[in-house]
Amino acid sequence: MTTIRRFCCNDLLRFASVNLDHLTETFNMSFYMTYLARWPDYFHVAEGPGNNIMGYIMGKVEGQGESWHGHVTAVTVASEYRRQQLAKKLMRLLEDISDKMEKAYFVDLFVRASNMPAIKMYEKLGYVIYRRVLRYYSGEEDGLDMRKALSRDVDKKSIIPLKRPITPDELEYD
Amino acid sequence: MSARFGLAGGIPERRVRPIWDAVDSRQYKAALKLATGLLAKYPSSPYALALKALILERMGKPEEALSICLEAKDLLFSDNALHIDDLTLSTLQIVFHRLDRLDLATSCYEHACVKYPNDKEIMIGLFNCYVREYSFVKQQQIAIKLYKLFGEERFLLWAICSIQLQVLCSGSGQKLLQLAEALIKKHMASHSLHEQEALVIYLSILEQQEKYDAAVDVLSGELGSLIGIEEDKLRIQGRLLARAFNYTAAAEIFQKVLESCPDDWETFLHYLGCLLEDDIDWPKANSNREICTPQLCIPCFDDNKASKAAHLSEDVFESRISNACTLVQKLQMDCSDFVRCPYLGNIEIERRRRLCGANHDDKFVEALLTYFHGFGHFSCFASDVKVFLDFLTQDEKDKLLDEFMRTLDSSSVSPIKALGQAMSVFRFQECLGVIFTLPLRVLKDNVKRMLEMYCKNLALSRDLDPQEGMHGEDLLSMASNILAVLFWRTRKLEYLLEAIMVLEYGLTIRRYTWQYKIPLLHLYSHLGAIPLAYEWYCTLEVKNILLETISHHILPQMLNSPFWAETGDLLKEYLKFMDDHLKESADLTCVAYRHRNYSKVIEFVQFKQRLEHSNQLLMRRLDASILQLKQKAHSLEEVERIFENLNNGSKLLDMSAEDKLKSLTFNEDFYSRPWWSPTPSVNHLSEKFEEGFTCLNENLVCFNSREHLFFVEDVYMKKQLYICNCNAKHLCNYYASKS
Numbered sequence: 001m002t003t004i005r006r007f008c009c010n011d012l013l014r015f016a017s018v019n020l021d022h023l024t025e026t027f028n029m030s031f032y033m034t035y036l037a038r039w040p041d042y043f044h045v046a047e048g049p050g051n052n053i054m055g056y057i058m059g060k061v062e063g064q065g066e067s068w069h070g071h072v073t074a075v076t077v078a079s080e081y082r083r084q085q086l087a088k089k090l091m092r093l094l095e096d097i098s099d100k101m102e103k104a105y106f107v108d109l110f111v112r113a114s115n116m117p118a119i120k121m122y123e124k125l126g127y128v129i130y131r132r133v134l135r136y137y138s139g140e141e142d143g144l145d146m147r148k149a150l151s152r153d154v155d156k157k158s159i160i161p162l163k164r165p166i167t168p169d170e171l172e173y174d
Numbered sequence: 175m176s177a178r179f180g181l182a183g184g185i186p187e188r189r190v191r192p193i194w195d196a197v198d199s200r201q202y203k204a205a206l207k208l209a210t211g212l213l214a215k216y217p218s219s220p221y222a223l224a225l226k227a228l229i230l231e232r233m234g235k236p237e238e239a240l241s242i243c244l245e246a247k248d249l250l251f252s253d254n255a256l257h258i259d260d261l262t263l264s265t266l267q268i269v270f271h272r273l274d275r276l277d278l279a280t281s282c283y284e285h286a287c288v289k290y291p292n293d294k295e296i297m298i299g300l301f302n303c304y305v306r307e308y309s310f311v312k313q314q315q316i317a318i319k320l321y322k323l324f325g326e327e328r329f330l331l332w333a334i335c336s337i338q339l340q341v342l343c344s345g346s347g348q349k350l351l352q353l354a355e356a357l358i359k360k361h362m363a364s365h366s367l368h369e370q371e372a373l374v375i376y377l378s379i380l381e382q383q384e385k386y387d388a389a390v391d392v393l394s395g396e397l398g399s400l401i402g403i404e405e406d407k408l409r410i411q412g413r414l415l416a417r418a419f420n421y422t423a424a425a426e427i428f429q430k431v432l433e434s435c436p437d438d439w440e441t442f443l444h445y446l447g448c449l450l451e452d453d454i455d456w457p458k459a460n461s462n463r464e465i466c467t468p469q470l471c472i473p474c475f476d477d478n479k480a481s482k483a484a485h486l487s488e489d490v491f492e493s494r495i496s497n498a499c500t501l502v503q504k505l506q507m508d509c510s511d512f513v514r515c516p517y518l519g520n521i522e523i524e525r526r527r528r529l530c531g532a533n534h535d536d537k538f539v540e541a542l543l544t545y546f547h548g549f550g551h552f553s554c555f556a557s558d559v560k561v562f563l564d565f566l567t568q569d570e571k572d573k574l575l576d577e578f579m580r581t582l583d584s585s586s587v588s589p590i591k592a593l594g595q596a597m598s599v600f601r602f603q604e605c606l607g608v609i610f611t612l613p614l615r616v617l618k619d620n621v622k623r624m625l626e627m628y629c630k631n632l633a634l635s636r637d638l639d640p641q642e643g644m645h646g647e648d649l650l651s652m653a654s655n656i657l658a659v660l661f662w663r664t665r666k667l668e669y670l671l672e673a674i675m676v677l678e679y680g681l682t683i684r685r686y687t688w689q690y691k692i693p694l695l696h697l698y699s700h701l702g703a704i705p706l707a708y709e710w711y712c713t714l715e716v717k718n719i720l721l722e723t724i725s726h727h728i729l730p731q732m733l734n735s736p737f738w739a740e741t742g743d744l745l746k747e748y749l750k751f752m753d754d755h756l757k758e759s760a761d762l763t764c765v766a767y768r769h770r771n772y773s774k775v776i777e778f779v780q781f782k783q784r785l786e787h788s789n790q791l792l793m794r795r796l797d798a799s800i801l802q803l804k805q806k807a808h809s810l811e812e813v814e815r816i817f818e819n820l821n822n823g824s825k826l827l828d829m830s831a832e833d834k835l836k837s838l839t840f841n842e843d844f845y846s847r848p849w850w851s852p853t854p855s856v857n858h859l860s861e862k863f864e865e866g867f868t869c870l871n872e873n874l875v876c877f878n879s880r881e882h883l884f885f886v887e888d889v890y891m892k893k894q895l896y897i898c899n900c901n902a903k904h905l906c907n908y909y910a911s912k913s
Contacts (some may be wrong), residue, residue: 013841017845028764033778080553
């Protein structure tokens with residue numbers, strides 16, 4: 001039961017039940033609003049009956065040339081609405097927008113190397129581990145840069161895994 | 175970044191870059207040294223002055239920074255031969271902004287615009303100044319000027335947004351909308367429109383004037399292709415048609431949306447509303463949500479409105495309902511296991527039938543049963559169907575519960591599904607309110623069963639990550655809810671202690687579960703164990719916007735407690751968050767303008783207004799002053815100083831002036847509060863069961879309707895305003911008696 005629509009500021013006042021979750025970060029206002037101001041098509045919310053917020057996805061599109069790609073910054077689902085493939089639905093939306101509207105080459109995301117449930121989920125959705133980013137999370141935990149090629153990357157060049165890990169300062173984009 | 179290093183005031187880049195590098199790496203002392211050296215070489219350069227001022231401000235020397243900025247400003251105004259560049263102006267603007275002197279930044283840009291009337295960058299800078307000052311009329315004027323000079327579509331849209339802001343935020347007349355429409359039409363005649371956001375703004379201008387047919391024509395024409403997602407376009411089209419009372423066409427459009435998005439519940443309700451020609455409760459044309467996100471609202475569940483379908487003849491009504499049934503069946507056939515909308519749709523269809531007097535009672539219950547068989551194992555089952563329960567008779571409720579139980583007993587599904595179904599039945603009972611009427615013995619048995627079920631099923635979550643939610647998690651929250659009822663009904667304290675132990679136990683198994691922490695902190699608060707409550711609150715890591723929506727869980731108790739230092743920290747963090755946002759919000763509006771996301775411009779301004787008028791913000795400003803007075807009560811001098819800062823108390827009275835109170839907003843999220851304390855000012859556990867139950871019963875009726883929030887807000891607001899006025903008066907009297 002999912003009405004998916006663009007996220008708007010008022011949703012920030014209604015997403016507490018999603019964001020109180022331990023693994024969901026509540027960013028500062030300028031972070032959310034910069035995403036809304038720059039990439040409104042990459043910020044969607046799923047609503048259930050009674051206008052309950054079920055979850056949301058935020059992301060952006062950036063890069064140059066063959067690095068032009070969609071990026072998933074956060075995707076989260078309230079505990080009440082888990083195990084219904086909602087995250088998959090939200091990810092598909094972002095991939096579709098990146099593929100069809102933005103003509104991007106791939107979609108990428110970062111995930112904690114220890115977050116096995118999330119890594120497994122992304123693998124099921126077709127993402128591969130492209131590279132490891134050493135101490136990406138607060139200088140402590142490694143991050144995995146996972147990618148999925150889109151139709152424009154015919155030869156799937158963008159997802160050929162790198163052989164060596166990189167450090168955060170080697171990242172092309174934050 | 176390179177824009178920072180142009181040849182500002184004739185200073186070469188190599189001299190400026192090290193200063194900015196030092197500022198960026200927060201080496202302010204080094205930066206100041208370099209800036210002072212630069213100023214010695216270019217003593218009459220406003221840019222060198224602006225740089226020095228910027229560094230001084232960052233170093234926490236606002237007076238010195240302001241003085242140097244004013245010196246730079248004087249130079250700009252007095253030396254006619256001096257070239258004024260955008261880099262100097264923008265650097266000065268940054269400092270003036272941080273010093274809360276936007277007016278001075280604006281006057282610098284205004285002066286520059288007079289001097290160089292056709293300079294695009296400087297004019298854009300002035301436009302941004304007006305955006306930061308929320309001067310909508312001046313924004314419009316400079317945008318029009320830019321449009322006339324350079325003919326770019328974005329400048330026209332800036333002007334249109336400025337007009338909309340005047341109408342929406344300053345209450346300016348509708349005639350301005352006609353002007354906006356004429357401006358866009360004229361531009362379209364020669365240049366058409368090229369961006370989705372431009373089209374969305376044009377449509378909203380038409381919609382605000384109730385020119386729905388015209389808007390539909392625009393959307394159906396070539397311009398419609400600007401809307402990137404086809405379903406979004408159809409949803410807007412459906413809304414416009416419905417608003418124009420063209421229900422048949424609207425229903426057809428909504429049906430198309432459902433065929434490609436079968437799980438879209440909101441669209442289903444619109445489809446049914448249009449099919450039955452109900453009086454759909456659309457949001458007002460000037461509401462934030464609609465302007466910003468062209469989408470739809472949920473029709474009201476109110477009996478009176480829904481029953482208006484009775485104006486259709488019985489035959490027509492039945493034939494339309496039959497169409498809806500056909501669609502729902504088709505959607506059910508085409509869908510995967512996770513798509514609930516067509517099944518919930520069945521329940522809604524039966525509800526509508528019932529409202530119109532059709533005698534299909536069994537079908538309503540059957541639809542609910544089918545839904546349970548399909549989705550009873552989902553955590554959201556009870557909240558999905560909650561809204562329908564008011565339409566059941568007591569016999570039907572009993573029958574449903576019996577059927578659910580029978581299903582549980584005979585079910586041969588997997589253990590995870592069986593657990594999910596059992597929990598849904600418990601939640602369903604909770605929604606029906608039976609926990610307030612069942613015999614104590616049954617309640618105790620239920621608690622026992624829940625705890626046994628929780629322990630027995632722990633193994634199901636063995637392979638889950640410890641940070642993930644686990645199967646059966648809610649059983650402990652529900653058990654603690656019942657234990658609180660048992661306490662309320664018997665006044666036996668041990669039930670409350672057991673409720674606490676149940677939640678503490680859950681937190682040893684899963685230490686991050688917020689659904690345990692919140693009831694736990696309220697139970698501790700009720701027992702007066704504020705430090706424990708505060709400790710659990712801290713583990714929730716409430717920050718940023720959650721401070722506005724969630725801090726009500728702890729702040730009211732803390733304000734009444736002797737823990738002044740911790741309370742002071744909470745208040746400080748909240749007020750800082752709000753002040754920072756109110757200060758930086760306009761900068762983000764500038765970003766939205768720059769990236770041509772015009773709908774977000776309107777949204778940001780309205781959101782800033784919403785937070786600015788927050789009831790909580792007002793209350794916490796008052797509380798902060800009162801807390802200061804408490805903390806400094808031992809020193810008359812300090813108390814007097816606090817009053818001086820409050821304009822001898824009149825500042826507090828100004829804050830609670832009637833005109834300000836009229837526009838208060840209520841942003842707290844009360845849904846996560848325990849049943850026995852639906853708002854900070856209500857605590858049923860402090861009341862006797864008989865008295866509280868009557869009150870709760872009344873509230874429960876409201877709780878199941880969409881009116882609930884407004885009811886809570888209304889009661890809460892009245893109490894808060896009363897306290898607020900009392901506090902302000904109290905402070906004034908106190909000061910009067912001292913002097």
